[in-house]
Amino acid sequence: MNIRKRVSGLGVALALVPALSMAGEVTLSGEGSVRYQPDSARLQFTASAEHKMPQQATEQVAAMMTQWREAISPYQDRLQDYTDATVNLYNRTLPGSERGNEPETRAVASQTVTFHIDDLSLLNPLLEQAQSIGLNYHLGPNQFFHSDETGLEREALSKAIADAQSRCEFVAQQLQQSCGDVVSITINGGFRPIPMMMAEAKGSADTVSEVGVREVHATVNATFELD
Structure with missing residues (x-):
């Protein structure tokens, strides 16, 4: 009796093998x-000036930044993550204009503004203001994105x-x-x-x-x- 049950159970198991083999x-x-x-852009503008005296270079940059802040005042609340905290001042040495002349040291000052805009209708007005003031910038594909x-x-x-x-x-x-x-x-x-x-x-x-x-x-x- 037990032998028949085992054989019967084995037969059922074997009957399932073809069905399993067909699955894959x-x-x-x-x-x-x-x-x-794209509907947004990351922008960066830099005001820079060079002079023999560091104070003169920094004052020129400060004047450019004052013009910039006044120019963008109508758009200020629409400029996201705005910062102008990047300020640099360093000296560079120029070779003498004639042989035997002493090298000339010049002070270079700069201040950089960064922010992003979620409305591209602001782009050209901002570029035009930067151009009129003399700020440096570069605008390329990687600066455009979608919100x-x-x-x-x-x-x-x-x-x-x-x-x-x-x-x-x-x-x-x-x-x-x-x-x-x-x-x-x-x-x-x-x-x-x-x-x-x-x-x-x-x-x-x-x-x-x-x-x-x-x-x-x-x-x-x-x-x-x-x-």
Whole structure:
């Protein structure tokens, strides 16, 4: 009696083997991207002056900063994380203009302003004020960003996961199976924004007419069960 039960139980176990052998897994990738227009910018302007006397150099910089503060007063409450605490004063030595002349020492003073704006309509007015005062600046692609980059990154990741799921369903359909649970998933990279077209302005009479479009890209590798 016990022998028959054991044999019967073994037969059931063996009957399950073909079904288990048909089950499997599939590993594939998914990609997602989101295009967006930057709506914010990080800006830096520097007032600098050079003179034989350190006091004269610092006074020239102070005068430029006074002009700057007056010029931006209508926008001051819209400049985020504003600081002008970076101040430098140093001497540099110039070679004599003629052979045998003593080198000349010059004092160089500077003061740097940094902040960011969440409204790009402020960009050109600020650049124009900086140009009129004589502040130095450089404006490039890396200084533009979106105020909700986290939301854009999550949207790109969501699309990548959905793409992986869709590919799994397609593969399973071709094998006459169904896409099951996720066994593992790996998120690749760090969602680095890719400039697709970007305007650039430097410290001259330039203004920015077009910031351009960027793209956030995400990829995942996922393993699914096949049922």
